[in-house]
Amino acid sequence: MTSIGTGYDLSASTYSPDGRIFQVEYANKAVENSGTAIGLRVKGGIVLAVEKLVHSKLLIPEANRRIQTLDRHLGLATAGLLADGRQLANRARDESSNFRDSFRSPAPVKYIADRLGSYVQVYTLYSSVRPFGISTIIGGVDQDGPSLFVIEPSGVFFGYHGAAVGKGRQLAKTELEKLKLSDLSMREAVMEAARIIYLVHDDSKEKAFELEMSWIGDETKGLHVPVPKDLLAEAEQKAKAALEDFE
């Protein structure tokens, strides 16, 4: 990178002469090294799926979850530094709880995305801190139905029908674009999400991975919960079968 050695990348509080903040761009690199995470907004709900790379066989299965629950109706999946994801999830829980305290109703997904976006952005302003090394997919079902947002290390956030972050995001996005998301049922979305995660996983470069999935919507009475074991197993089996057809 041309920026190396120019001195403009030493602090998140310094612009380069052409108006970039290199520390934020490096944070994006941290995201790109991480296993893929995707989110689907479909008819009646949200499905989140993560390709969790398992770096050691000694780890207990299902350890180091990358999908977290923020509130009854809110879930979050991260790609990037795992610990940053935990920090952001804790902040999100506080925000959600504060909203409940103030208004005696569950927080809209957009509100949480907005608050977290501002929180992440603050970490791009000071030389004393480092920007978040995560891209975050927030999904939830509120008064206005399901919604899905992605927050990037710069603090910007956008709403999506389908979102993908992390290593395999390019391929995942093209796969998501092929789907008619607004017509999918939640169960169909679980199958598609599993298929996409298996598809983007690079067997030659990466070691083993675990598929982690959660959903929120009609099927779960509006609660953010992990996809049930039997459905997950079925989705994985179909994903593997689809992968063999693909090759």
Added chain:
Amino acid sequence: MDHFPTNWGRPRNDAFDAYGTYPIAQRPYNGPVTDSFSEGVQHTQQPIVTGTSVLAIKYKDGVMMAADNLASYGSLARFKDIQRLHPVGNNTVIGAGGDMSDFQYIQAMLDELMIDEFTEQDGHSLGPSEIHEYLSHVMYSRRSKMNPLWNSLIVGGFKDGKRFLSYVDLLGTTYSASTLATGYGSYIAQPLLRKAVEGNEDILTEDEAVRILEQSMKVLFYRDARSLNKYQIAKITADGVVVSESRSAETHWSFAEGIRGYGAQTQ
């Protein structure tokens, strides 16, 4: 204890610092507390909008509770559509007598507690015994601050094949029994409930349990001037929590004509 050595034994001394040039740091104040706002801090000294009795019994399949829909403002029947049986999670119901605003506060507090547990996603959830234990600590700590939550609460539940029924009040007092009643009900209904339920906890069917509570709610309505003939019944079983729609008991008041001070008086 003042932990700042520069403060020790050194009031400002004109003999060597006549003009007060020696930097005096912002010192912590260690004297008696003078809170100018202390007059403005008020603690609950009496309940305002109140609910009356809650009844609860154990029966064959679980626990059943009853409470009417009235929230009184003194002797005025102010709100007639208040639900005083509140489900917490999938295995617990809390019934409250006493101050209704404090009860609403407790509902919000427990909601937050349940969300905190839910977000852990560790496969565990709080059951009736944990909720009762938590409430008892909250109630006792508030009474110890001379600022009680003015309620008497009954916590009923069913989890892991076990029935749970316990009481906690504004003092933090707790007890359990196979029949419980708060407020006026503890005088009027409790003896009736005991007679019907004690020894029969494993025999009583759902229909019988409903009938016992209906009978007691009717007697309470006849006797308790702060009660309403509109109430709900909650059952907590292995299938979870069901709080019924409001219902009423059939009552007859023809006898009242003969009561001196009620009907038309001849003399």
